[in-house]
Amino acid sequence: MAGPDRYRRQTVLPEIGAKGQRALGSSRVAIVGLGALGSVSSDLLVRAGVGRVRLVDRDVVELVNLQRQTLYSEADVETPKAEAAARRLQSVNAAVRVEAVPRDVHSGTVREILADIDAIIDGTDNLETRFLLNEAAMDRGIPLVYGGAIATYGMVFTIRSPETACFRCFNPNAPPPGSLPTCETAGIFNAVSAEVGAIQAGEAIRVLVGQAPSGDLLVIDGWRPEIQRIHLARRRDCAACGRGEREYLGARRSQVLASICGSDTISLDPIRSGAIDLDGLGRRLEALGSARRAGGVLLVDVGVDGSRCSRTDARSFEGSRTRRRRVQCTPNMWGSEMPHKGVLLLSGGFDSPVAGDLMARQGLGLVAAHFSLEPITDEAAAVKARTLCGILGIPSLYVVRVGTAFAEVAHAANRRFYFVLTKRLMVRLADALADRERADVLVTGENLGQVSSQTLASLRAIDAVARRPVLRPLIGFDKQEVVDRAREIGTYEVSKGPEICDLLGPSRPSTHARMDQILGEEAKLDLERLVAMCLDRVEAEKFMGHGPARSSSSELQGAS
Incomplete structure (x- = not known):
């Protein structure tokens, strides 16, 4: 239902107006990551009348998510986040085209997932994917609205290279796996994640109606609360926007197993693509434990400690959070050789x-x-x-x-x-x-x-x-x-x-x-x-x- 009065309290704003509302209605936005930040930003963008919203997440809803991930209810537990979010948002605004993409984002999928998109909202939980989105956004010439939240603090930065610094200008190198705090280890204040998601949505609306990004990193203290602005200048020696390197976008996909941030989740992402018979796969995996379908996801409980893995679509395995012994599977940093x-x-x-x-x-x-x-x-x-x-x-x-x-x-x-x-x-x-x-x-x-x-x-x-x-x-x-x-x-x-x-x-x-x-x-x-x-x-x-x-x-x- 998109009657003439639906957006009138938005179009009366001189910053948006009727022209800005038309721009929003013809825009296409991808929200990558549908956790605490993506829940809030996608909800606000759909309510604001962005014409097409693509929801991308490889994970399933867990009970522990409900403390801060506002799109979901208890009925959505063990449902793919992308599918649960799409159902909820489509009921909010039927005039917006909402797409569910329950897939992993990596070098082999990112171009297809971001095809024909005008802006990217970062709701991810790991630096490698952010580096990848940074490179993809630069190659497509579209803005990327970075957001992050941990404990009681958050950050937002709108990137549109070469007008602003890129994500790698202020994060030149990924830290070792497991060295950064996560929601599981440091906790998360739900008010600060909501604040970050709301600011991301506002930043996206600003650029979609034609405003230039400020180039400022917004540092949010959600407990006090206060916001600090830090202007970030482009680094001439930046590997991504300075030298034009595409380390993450051009990576050959070899890793097939990874842990999802802050939980016992494992993600299996095979190199080969092709059609998968999920029901047939479930029958074969029943030798390891119980298997059941949940929408486009196959959940399999395996092992003596109740660990499970899930199959989302023809191209990506993913895991749901479980109590299991820690497993870390990462590619050898140097391949088979020491650095020179x-x-x-x-x-x-x-x-x-x-x-x-x-x-x-x-x-x-x-x-x-x-x-x-x-x-x-x-x-x-x-x-x-x-x-x-x-x-x-x-x-x-x-x-x-x-x-x-x-x-x-x-x-x-x-x-x-x-x-x-x-x-x-x-x-x-x-x-x-x-x-x-x-x-x-x-x-x-x-x-x-x-x-x-x-x-x-x-x-x-x-x-x-x-x-x-x-x-x-x-x-x-x-x-x-x-x-x-x-x-x-x-x-x-x-x-x-x-x-x-x-x-x-x-x-x-x-x-x-x-x-x-x-x-x-x-x-x-x-x-x-x-x-x-x-x-x-x-x-x-x-x-x-x-x-x-x-x-x-x-x-x-x-x-x-």
């Missing part, structure tokens, strides 16, 4: 030389980067780094003088976050040097919990800015183990003695910095200028030394 070359972030202490030695003995070629606090200090630490390179057999060292930049960070930003902010700056610098060296990875001597910048929260914040994987071979080492190892490899005498890396830091640094806090502090800094200043006239110094033994001469050649 790495940049070692080399201090004058015990840890980083030992970390470099361990990786070199695994066949990784190394160059080193030392971050000297000159001109605030003298070059004593840089001299130690040069000596260590000789002992370890590292052929090249970059001495990057960061004293002036670090002093600016200490002065301009909240000093509680000094160590995380300066570590993130060092990672940016090391990434730039890795670009010069064509290195695959960064290597650090960080050890979990040893100092304030090595808590899980701090390491997540540091990893988030890296454009390549960060390897930490000492992550679980005891300090005495590291010291003993330093004696064995001959670096102990050079490394012992006081370090001055905390010269500008606070006496009580933050140990649990949130990403919105870090991004807010970095907004006070001209990071591009600081990076350029630190790298100005920095050249590699060449060394010769006995170093650790390696397996073959080809590995030595690979490090050059």
